[in-house]
Amino acid sequence: MQNTDNNDIRLVVLDMAGTTVADDGLVEEAFAAAARHLGADPDSMVDYVRATMGESKISVFRHLFGQETRAQEANKAFEAAYAALVDAGRVAALPGARETIEELRSQGRTVVLTTGFARTTQDAILAALGWQDLVPLTLCPADAGSRGRPYPDMVLTAFLRTAAADDVRQIAVVGDTSYDMLSGVRAGAGVVAGVLTGAHDADALRTAGATHVLDSVGGLPGVLT
CATH class of the missing domain: 3.40.50.1000 (HAD superfamily/HAD-like)
Incomplete structure (x- = not known):
């Protein structure tokens, strides 16, 4: 070729x-907010989140939370948290x-x-x-x-x-x-x-x-x- x-x-x-x-750490910050929203410990997930940076966020949550309903809930919480950071002028x-x-x-x-x-x-x-x-x-x-x-x-x-x-x-x-x-x-x-x-x-x-x-x-x- x-x-x-x-x-x-x-x-x-x-x-x-x-x-x-x-x-500037905004993705990890929003992930932490989403994890807390579902009652999970963000510190137990941070290594996986860092390793999978760039992947579709819903795919990451499917891996972390298993059930589709929980993954979708986490994804919505993540998007809301990131949107709040955008609104706060953090981007x-x-x-x-x-x-x-x-x-x-x-x-x-x-x-x-x-x-x-x-x-x-x-x-x-x-x-x-x-x-x-x-x-x-x-x-x-x-x-x-x-x-x-x-x-x-x-x-x-x-x-x-x-x-x-x-x-x-x-x-x-x-x-x-x-x-x-x-x-x-x-x-x-x-x-x-x-x-x-x-x-x-x-x-x-x-x-x-x-x-x-x-x-x-x-x-x-x-x-x-």
């Missing part, structure tokens, strides 16, 4: 929390993230933002940042048949909906977790780039298939040119 040159990347699928949006863009997205678009590349959060939470984050019109498409697991990362579904949904690329090798997938990397590898993306501004370190990102490891998303335009 012939490799696609990085300069031929036409579709860039960017994660949000930890990649373009500062996390901010990572330095240079907006400028990077604008630069990628000025290069003629289509940019899609993805998340493991529910649509309501994703929309609240976008509104808080003033990013509602920054990219042509944003996706959450529900937009891709409910399967989030590490499945390739959101990446492939971006590929199909935007029609920006002719070949999956013309896709770049960028994120801060092993699950982001796995989703990119499974989608056949030509560039799978990990950033060190979020949950997982360089070794974890490379082990999961990263073709590049960057200090931040700001290094991406240079990789693609």
